[in-house]
């Protein structure tokens with residue numbers, strides 16, 4: 001995985017521990033995503049009333065929006081054990097069989113980055129999700145036989161940054177798919193108020209508002225910037241106020257709209273090197289020295305949502321707002337109306 005993918009995932013063990021401490025434990029504590037929360041609540045309550053395992057759940061959306069947190073909440077609210085693994089850790093059907101066959105009744109199985117699981121394992125998962133059964137192949141060639149193995153009923157919670165990459169048969173086996181959206185600044189403000197309280201951090205409300213506005217609509221980034229501002233105030237011996245936020249965010253290359261270095265590199269490439277576009281994803285990725293997957297799953301969703309970039313059938317196009325954001329006069333040819 002590239003550096004920039006890691007950039008939006010936890011950066012270190014310290015950050016993992018920090019995230020763990022701030023993770024909401026219940027749907028009531030989970031900020032924002034109102035529709036998804038109500039839908040999940042209904043699904044969990046219905047399952048509880050019927051004393052059965054909740055349907056399988058697919059959580060889709062950019063990194064850091066709360067997919068892992070929601071998986072933990074599903075387990076916690078239903079007082080069920082949770083097993084966590086990830087697509088890249090399942091490279092063979094046997095890896096999955098080992099996990100599935102050791103689940104206890106009612107367990108929640110969380111598979112992060114489920115789109116990166118091996119194809120052979122995917123096929124095994126279809127049957128497991130539908131019938132709580134797998135067929136284990138024993139032997140090779142003409143003598144190979146399959147032995148059916150009954151599984152304990154479980155709830156699969158899959159997370160993906162790229163729902164479009166999942167094969168339809170897999171997608172169809174989830175009883176519920178939640179598309180997580182970027183958070184509004186007011187919602188991130190609430191996330192930060194809660195984090196500051198849990199960390200017993202003295203920081204003024206204005207400063208929290210400023211961090212919320214510049215956190216790329218992402219709770220993980222909001223919490224991370226809060227830490228950087230805390231560090232800044234600590235080292236400079238001043239208050240954690242709006243001035244400290246501005247100075248800290250400038251130091252970490254976060255601009256007024258919350259764009260970071262890579263966001264701006266992509267935007268500048270489309271505008272300056274490709275004259276506003278359209279430009280294809282792979283050409284764009286090469287020109288900024290980044291993996292296409294990172295651009296597509298991490299950078300673009302936020303630029304599109306911010307009204308700075310458009311995806312068209314012919315490629316990526318910078319909007320008028322993008323030119324303005326970079327302090328340039330918009331060109332006056334095709335694409336300006338986008």
Ligand SMILES: Nc1ncnc2c1ncn2[C@@H]1O[C@H](COP(=O)(O)OP(=O)(O)OP(=O)(O)O)[C@@H](O)[C@H]1O
Pocket residue numbers: 008009010018019020022023024029030031032033062063064065066067068069070112159191219220223
């Ligand atoms: N709705 C929310 N309310 C409060 N905190 C949140 C919320 N969503 C996420 N967070 C916080 O943001 C951090 C990242 O969340 P989480 O790990 O669930 O994201 P993710 O979508 O699973 O990311 P990835 O795809 O990289 O695994 C956690 O510390 C979590 O506490």
